[in-house]
Amino acid sequence: MDIFMQAAISEALEGLSEGGVPIGAILVENGRIIGRGRNRRVQDQDQLMHAEMDCLRHARLTGGYHNTTLYSTLMPCYLCAGALVQFGIKKVIVGEANSAPAAMQFMLSHGIEVVDLDLPECREMMHRYISENRNQWEQFLRELNPDLLQAETSISLRHDLRPGDVGYITYLHGILYAPQQAWDHTFDSYVAIPLAEFAKRRNHRERIWIVERAGQIAGSVAIIEFSQEEAQLRWLLLQPDLRGQGLGRRLVQEAVDFAREAGYSSIFLWTVDSLPVAAGLYKSAGFREKEKVTHELWASMVTEIKYEMDLTI
Numbered sequence: 001m002d003i004f005m006q007a008a009i010s011e012a013l014e015g016l017s018e019g020g021v022p023i024g025a026i027l028v029e030n031g032r033i034i035g036r037g038r039n040r041r042v043q044d045q046d047q048l049m050h051a052e053m054d055c056l057r058h059a060r061l062t063g064g065y066h067n068t069t070l071y072s073t074l075m076p077c078y079l080c081a082g083a084l085v086q087f088g089i090k091k092v093i094v095g096e097a098n099s100a101p102a103a104m105q106f107m108l109s110h111g112i113e114v115v116d117l118d119l120p121e122c123r124e125m126m127h128r129y130i131s132e133n134r135n136q137w138e139q140f141l142r143e144l145n146p147d148l149l150q151a152e153t154s155i156s157l158r159h160d161l162r163p164g165d166v167g168y169i170t171y172l173h174g175i176l177y178a179p180q181q182a183w184d185h186t187f188d189s190y191v192a193i194p195l196a197e198f199a200k201r202r203n204h205r206e207r208i209w210i211v212e213r214a215g216q217i218a219g220s221v222a223i224i225e226f227s228q229e230e231a232q233l234r235w236l237l238l239q240p241d242l243r244g245q246g247l248g249r250r251l252v253q254e255a256v257d258f259a260r261e262a263g264y265s266s267i268f269l270w271t272v273d274s275l276p277v278a279a280g281l282y283k284s285a286g287f288r289e290k291e292k293v294t295h296e297l298w299a300s301m302v303t304e305i306k307y308e309m310d311l312t313i
């Protein structure tokens with residue numbers, strides 16, 4: 001394992017041995033640890049002393065935080081994410097993201113690169129702490145903004161387009177894919193133009209799935225009529241913190257089922273080779289790679305891959 005994540009886990013375990021919540025954080029600059037900390041909520045009776053805050057408080061800084069990477073065993077909350085934004089930390093590597101309400105989207109929207117290693121040891125460490133200290137954990141959760149807790153659970157799907165959706169779905173594609181893939185703003189028009197055309201049609205052989213979390217769009221997929229015989233799957237998108245929970249798989253499967261019921265004999269989609277997780281979803285749904293083309297697109301060299309599935313079998 002990454003030595004810095006290992007160091008963050010050591011901090012978490014140290015906190016656990018003190019009777020605290022096992023969350024640890026490390027600040028790294030030029031390959032060197034310059035700060036370490038652990039959650040001290042229990043030890044200090046201080047609700048602001050999260051692992052990241054403890055780490056930042058004790059960091060030995062040479063010239064500000066701009067060249068540092070923060071490692072945390074758990075995805076930062078809004079309090080800590082606010083501190084990362086405030087001090088211009090550009091990269092955060094976390095052990096897991098599922099044990100407590102977190103602020104991943106907030107960090108991404110402020111240009112922070114977030115890497116979720118999704119480590120079983122980090123998940124198990126928190127799981128064990130929560131199950132052994134359930135009353136205390138629930139008391140901590142009661143201290144939080146209730147909207148954050150609701151945001152974790154209320155996922156819904158709808159098929160109708162509402163005012164603002166075309167723009168918002170385009171915006172999400174822009175902020176979630178383009179910076180990560182080094183594409184420029186022309187990617188927006190690649191999404192927006194056909195999406196706007198789709199919004200004008202009322203075709204019963206076409207459908208969009210809009211994922212909402214706490215009333216805000218957090219994902220999408222659609223089936224478009226390419227021809228009488230061919231359906232095209234488009235605009236598969238999911239907020240990063242909703243990935244890995246089977247939701248993407250469900251969206252692809254529902255889209256394929258719809259295309260089959262609508263009477264298409266095949267379904268295809270275009271994706272890029274730099275999105276391996278999406279490719280895995282398509283393949284497990286039954287898509288096969290059909291065609292590959294590398295060309296300049298969206299101010300970058302892009303290898304596009306066409307996947308196809310026969311629906312008559």
Ligand SMILES: [Zn+2]
Nearest residue numbers: 050077079080
């Ligand atoms: Zn925090």
